[in-house]
Amino acid sequence: MTALRAFVTVADAGGVTRAAGLLNLTQSAVSMQLKRLEEALGQPLLDRSARQITLTAPGEQLLSYGRRLLSLSDEVFARFTDQAYEGELVLGVPADIVYPHIPQVLQRFAAEYPRVRVLLQSSCTSELKAQFARGEVDVILTTEDHCDPGGETLARRKLLWFGAPGGTAWKVRPLPLAFERHCIFRPGVQRALDAAGIPWEMAVESDGLRAVEVSVAADLGVQVCVAGTEPPQFEAIAHGGALPDLGETWINLYGGGTAGNPLAGLLADEVRRVYGCCG
Numbered sequence: 001m002t003a004l005r006a007f008v009t010v011a012d013a014g015g016v017t018r019a020a021g022l023l024n025l026t027q028s029a030v031s032m033q034l035k036r037l038e039e040a041l042g043q044p045l046l047d048r049s050a051r052q053i054t055l056t057a058p059g060e061q062l063l064s065y066g067r068r069l070l071s072l073s074d075e076v077f078a079r080f081t082d083q084a085y086e087g088e089l090v091l092g093v094p095a096d097i098v099y100p101h102i103p104q105v106l107q108r109f110a111a112e113y114p115r116v117r118v119l120l121q122s123s124c125t126s127e128l129k130a131q132f133a134r135g136e137v138d139v140i141l142t143t144e145d146h147c148d149p150g151g152e153t154l155a156r157r158k159l160l161w162f163g164a165p166g167g168t169a170w171k172v173r174p175l176p177l178a179f180e181r182h183c184i185f186r187p188g189v190q191r192a193l194d195a196a197g198i199p200w201e202m203a204v205e206s207d208g209l210r211a212v213e214v215s216v217a218a219d220l221g222v223q224v225c226v227a228g229t230e231p232p233q234f235e236a237i238a239h240g241g242a243l244p245d246l247g248e249t250w251i252n253l254y255g256g257g258t259a260g261n262p263l264a265g266l267l268a269d270e271v272r273r274v275y276g277c278c279g
Contacts, residue, residue: 163222
């Protein structure tokens with residue numbers, strides 16, 4: 001089962017290096033597990049000839065079986081072993097950085113602590129910090145240009161301009177902007193445009209992120225996103241300096257050091273691990 005877990009993690013993570021981080025093992029240890037599994041089955045499971053590791057046909061078949069076997073194994077151990085932790089947590093994350101890391105955080109935490117229920121609260125940074133201050137959420141992630149006392153910075157990411165694939169909205173003046181009403185990036189973007197002497201207008205504003213995403217995908221406006229978290233229907237705008245540089249944002253974690261709430265500390269540890277492995 002250990003070798004099978006290594007194989008499935010490599011397949012899901014897209015490589016040995018990232019899988020090693022997720023499994024808390026060395027790369028050589030993961031490679032050894034893969035070799036043992038291939039020798040036991042008498043089948044090559046990974047195609048290592050290309051730059052990026054891909055699955056062979058037997059590997060693709062095994063991946064399907066492997067996921068089911070590991071799921072059943074985890075269920076058995078969760079049912080029959082002592083689970084010291086149970087309860088409920090609320091994790092708050094801004095909608096624009098839920099992907100790509102938070103699904104992995106929730107999946108790994110649920111596998112390790114199956115009796116702990118984690119509720120995901122998605123809102124803007126200012127609202128999440130207010131809820132955290134009132135004790136309504138246990139752990140929050142934020143996007144800010146600084147880190148308040150009691151928080152820790154997990155990553156710093158560039159803010160980039162995005163639009164529809166092949167779109168031309170970014171060339172229009174006044175520049176049509178598409179933002180949620182309470183987006184934390186909105187005031188800074190407007191100030192940067194003013195400083196650059198670029199006229200702008202709020203072409204699309206909504207209380208929901210989906211309406212903004214649809215409008216940008218339709219080339220009705222441009223949006224600013226944290227690098228690496230943009231929706232698949234967006235394309236980074238190659239503006240060649242025609243739009244101002246927006247600097248970076250800090251992705252901060254609050255709630256991980258609460259001594260009176262060990263479950264929150266465990267969830268924060270999982271967030272740190274995923275951000276540390278996946279950058």
